[in-house]
Amino acid sequence: MPASSHYHAGMEAWIDSHCHLDFPELDAGRETMVQQARADGMSHLLIPGVAVAHFARQQAVARQYGFHCAYGLHPWHAHEKDDLTRLEDWLQQPECVAVGECGLDKLRGPPLERQIPLLEAQLELARQRALPVVLHGVKAHEALLRLLRRQPLPAGGVIHAFQGSAELARRYLALGLDLGIGAAFTRPHARRWQSVLAGLPGERLLLETDAPALRPAWVTTGPNRPDYLPAIAEALADLRQQPLADLLRQTRQTTLNRFPRLREQHGS
Ligand SMILES: [Zn+2]
Ligand SMILES: [Zn+2]
Numbered sequence: 487m488p489a490s491s492h493y494h495a496g497m498e499a500w501i502d503s504h505c506h507l508d509f510p511e512l513d514a515g516r517e518t519m520v521q522q523a524r525a526d527g528m529s530h531l532l533i534p535g536v537a538v539a540h541f542a543r544q545q546a547v548a549r550q551y552g553f554h555c556a557y558g559l560h561p562w563h564a565h566e567k568d569d570l571t572r573l574e575d576w577l578q579q580p581e582c583v584a585v586g587e588c589g590l591d592k593l594r595g596p597p598l599e600r601q602i603p604l605l606e607a608q609l610e611l612a613r614q615r616a617l618p619v620v621l622h623g624v625k626a627h628e629a630l631l632r633l634l635r636r637q638p639l640p641a642g643g644v645i646h647a648f649q650g651s652a653e654l655a656r657r658y659l660a661l662g663l664d665l666g667i668g669a670a671f672t673r674p675h676a677r678r679w680q681s682v683l684a685g686l687p688g689e690r691l692l693l694e695t696d697a698p699a700l701r702p703a704w705v706t707t708g709p710n711r712p713d714y715l716p717a718i719a720e721a722l723a724d725l726r727q728q729p730l731a732d733l734l735r736q737t738r739q740t741t742l743n744r745f746p747r748l749r750e751q752h753g754s
Pocket of ligand 1: 587646
């Protein structure tokens with residue numbers, strides 16, 4: 487199911503709101519996938535940060551294509567102390583539109599007790615700088631919701647790769663967080679998630695690939711890619727019984743509202 491077969495010049499523009507385009511898994515195909523994605527209507531792409539050691543490379547890739555970045559310390563990489571001071575400098579770079587990704591992950595990385603202070607510090611940075619936050623939450627939603635209630639985010643944020651019950655979605659939405667939706671719903675065993683997703687408010691959803699991770703079910707080899715997003719969006723529109731153009735327009739608008747600095751050009 488090649489994405490390009492469904493799309494043509496003049497189609498609705500879209501944004502990949504979470505793509506690790508700087509990761510080495512995408513080195514070989516990067517140029518081709520960016521070209522294809524642009525030919526298929528991609529207007530913006532947001533590269534989330536994971537660790538200070540990756541930021542320079544992330545910035546180089548973003549500048550090469552005129553894309554944007556979030557800078558943050560991923561819970562899997564919760565280590566050195568001076569990282570927070572260095573993160574502060576990176577948040578002032580012109581391509582930076584958000585803090586993240588940061589969050590809590592019970593399945594990977596150091597124990598939650600080590601992840602929590604790192605997240606708290608980043609939520610505080612986001613508050614001070616009035617930046618939105620890209621959040622990663624896996625099997626730690628109660629702890630994450632508790633922190634978000636204690637440290638409200640003036641510029642809001644996104645729970646990326648969200649997957650959960652309608653009730654969990656409602657609690658995040660009530661705190662002003664939007665939901666990033668990737669290809670997890672395309673898997674045949676994701677029936678429950680599909681039925682929740684069909685009922686979520688379209689104006690609170692963002693589209694993302696999370697490439698190179700989380701490829702759609704119909705792709706059996708190779709990394710996930712940003713140019714797979716139109717086909718993922720088409721599957722989502724089908725699931726939600728919503729016209730594709732409508733879904734693309736709505737999610738693009740939500741993404742631009744959530745990350746206002748995406749609208750600003752920065753030097754390439
Ligand atoms: Zn993540
Ligand atoms: Zn990610």
